[in-house]
Amino acid sequence: AVIMKDRTTGRARGFGFVVFIDPAVAEIVIKEKHNIDGRMPGFELGFSRTVEAKKAVPRDDQNVLSRTSGSIQGSPGPGR
Numbered sequence: 001a002v003i004m005k006d007r008t009t010g011r012a013r014g015f016g017f018v019v020f021i022d023p024a025v026a027e028i029v030i031k032e033k034h035n036i037d038g039r040m041p042g043f044e045l046g047f048s049r050t051v052e053a054k055k056a057v058p059r060d061d062q063n064v065l066s067r068t069s070g071s072i073q074g075s076p077g078p079g080r
Helices: 023-031 057-067
Strands: 002-005 012-017
Touching: none
Parallel strands: none
Antiparallel strands: 002 012
């Protein structure tokens, strides 16, 4: 597991990554509800602590998704 931290302060940014060897286990984790320190995430002391598990999208696929969903920006092609 890797917890993402702010480069300047070293404080956790509130998310991280876990790699599973068995894809079946990863699917189970994505579908299950999660808890933090034995408690279900929710509002505590004014902070929202939610846990969201989802599949990683490779960087190449992210670029394709961002180009196909939403507006495509740039200059028109030749002759336009």
